[in-house]
Amino acid sequence: MKRVMKHGAFALASVLACLGASHASAKDPPVASSMDSQRDIVLAVNNPIEPPAMHAGSSLIGYVPSGYYGAGQRAASELNDLKQHYSLHEVAGWPIKALGVYCVVVETPAGTDRDALLKTLAQDHRVKLAQPLQDYSVYSNLPPKDDHRYNDPYVDLQRGFVETDAALAQNLSKGEGVHIAVVDTGADLTHPDLQGRIHDTHDMVDGDARAFGRDHHGTEVAGVIAADANNHQGIVGIAPDAVLSIYKACWYAASSAGAHCNSFTLAKALAAIIDTDARIVNLSLGGPADPLLDKLLGQLLNQGRIVVAALPPNGNLGGFPDNAPGVIVVRVSATGPAPSGVLSAPGNDILTTQPGGGYDFTSGSSMAAAHVSGIVALLLAADPHLDANAVRDLLLRTSKTSNGMLQVNAAAAVASAQNAHAIAH
Incomplete structure (x- = not known):
């Protein structure tokens, strides 16, 4: 198997961090059923995919089909900044190509009011969407x-x-x-x-x-x-x-x-x-x-x-x-x-x-x-x-x-x- 080139290593790490929940092993606990609709938040940022210049045949995450659509470098960077700034823990993440965004489910920090945090996130120019994680039956x-x-x-x-x-x-x-x-x-x-x-x-x-x-x-x-x-x-x-x-x-x-x-x-x-x-x-x-x-x-x-x-x-x-x-x-x-x-x-x-x-x-x-x-x-x-x-x-x-x-x-x-x-x- 060919390896991802060194200059793409940082981007690869960012993408895998955002997509980690989507690639959980069968031994990991179920992602969705572990979420808390009383506390968790759905957060989205813009996700324009602009592949970095690489040698022929390679891509952001190495040698994958050209149809791949994940987190671009800008989305990964903004999400990392948002998680650090607001002390958010990511539960899961996934791209929505049809809307041009990358979404994550994050936990509201202990002691923080979720409604107040949502209002603050809505004012952040990096945030495309912030809403409660909701339950359906x-x-x-x-x-x-x-x-x-x-x-x-x-x-x-x-x-x-x-x-x-x-x-x-x-x-x-x-x-x-x-x-x-x-x-x-x-x-x-x-x-x-x-x-x-x-x-x-x-x-x-x-x-x-x-x-x-x-x-x-x-x-x-x-x-x-x-x-x-x-x-x-x-x-x-x-x-x-x-x-x-x-x-x-x-x-x-x-x-x-x-x-x-x-x-x-x-x-x-x-x-x-x-x-x-x-x-x-x-x-x-x-x-x-x-x-x-x-x-x-x-x-x-x-x-x-x-x-x-x-x-x-x-x-x-x-x-x-x-x-x-x-x-x-x-x-x-x-x-x-x-x-x-x-x-x-x-x-x-x-x-x-x-x-x-x-x-x-x-x-x-x-x-x-x-x-x-x-x-x-x-x-x-x-x-x-x-x-x-x-x-x-x-x-x-x-x-x-x-x-x-x-x-x-x-x-x-x-x-x-x-x-x-x-x-x-």
């Missing part, structure tokens, strides 16, 4: 029409599949080739109903492959969206021919039954999706408004992605990700009227995939959002030119009453989309 509660075209044994028990007339919709579209990014926990990649549907995975939390496959929530969401059809196994996904990418940004803490995420892990996931061709982003999670996450979400929306989010359990809008104009927000179907523009979809007692190759019932707006992401995949396979506003309007317009509740209907939506597409062409 997934919206799911674990359990305390017959269609003979399917050989999947539990299809009749799939309440959401039956109520949305998904079987009829799949006569017209199965979501062929539509790419969906699922930002969630990990998922069971070996599950018989998911093996053919999950194309790639990305762990933004700890790199623990065993924990990734044991995660419930992401496994449940993936199953609702795209479980295999006619494989003599379990259930059928709403869009069984769609392609999933799983971004693990949430994890299960030992002290909590639910999964949690934070600004750090969610930002890494959203930034990674920006560089992909995913048309749909499923966010079955939520929490407070967040400046960094809002910027990244805005970029995804500006790129024409269709972002589907779950309505918070309290029914209040205004946090991440439901506060961004253009996001499709979904609640669990109920008899009362939904907030303006919010879709209703099945979310109670939903049978779906579980880690270890099993199946069980679960509830929550997370599952409602997953149903809608699957239906959007059916729509995009029928008409790839649909945008988020057209999809929302179509789903609202074609919603039907089922069991006394007005909710999205896959068959009506897909038929309408196909008819409109045929007339237009």
Whole structure:
């Protein structure tokens, strides 16, 4: 292996210092789960990458692919100065190419008021962004029409599949080739109903492959969206021919039954999706408004992605990700009227995939959002030119009453989309 040249040694040390948390060994404690949302801060500085002059074939960190994007010398220098000046300890760092910044999570020094420190940092000309590290939660509660075209044994028990007339919709579209990014926990990649549907995975939390496959929530969401059809196994996904990418940004803490995420892990996931061709982003999670996450979400929306989010359990809008104009927000179907523009979809007692190759019932707006992401995949396979506003309007317009509740209907939506597409062409 060729060595980094001497005159790049200082830059190399700076880069590795900033990226140290990202290259932790498997024996190191999980980075994300060790962060403290009550004390930690997300700090960003500008990160213009200007490679120093070097011999042919070398780069800032030696012989690496030209696509590398890390901390430039200016960013590394400014971060080191800021950490020394304010007595900050770095927990983790990562570049966000789409925003041209380098971010770190730092601990508030003992005895220092975090809000006061944030105000001081906001006045420092070197700081591009300073905000609290915030917590987010997934919206799911674990359990305390017959269609003979399917050989999947539990299809009749799939309440959401039956109520949305998904079987009829799949006569017209199965979501062929539509790419969906699922930002969630990990998922069971070996599950018989998911093996053919999950194309790639990305762990933004700890790199623990065993924990990734044991995660419930992401496994449940993936199953609702795209479980295999006619494989003599379990259930059928709403869009069984769609392609999933799983971004693990949430994890299960030992002290909590639910999964949690934070600004750090969610930002890494959203930034990674920006560089992909995913048309749909499923966010079955939520929490407070967040400046960094809002910027990244805005970029995804500006790129024409269709972002589907779950309505918070309290029914209040205004946090991440439901506060961004253009996001499709979904609640669990109920008899009362939904907030303006919010879709209703099945979310109670939903049978779906579980880690270890099993199946069980679960509830929550997370599952409602997953149903809608699957239906959007059916729509995009029928008409790839649909945008988020057209999809929302179509789903609202074609919603039907089922069991006394007005909710999205896959068959009506897909038929309408196909008819409109045929007339237009």
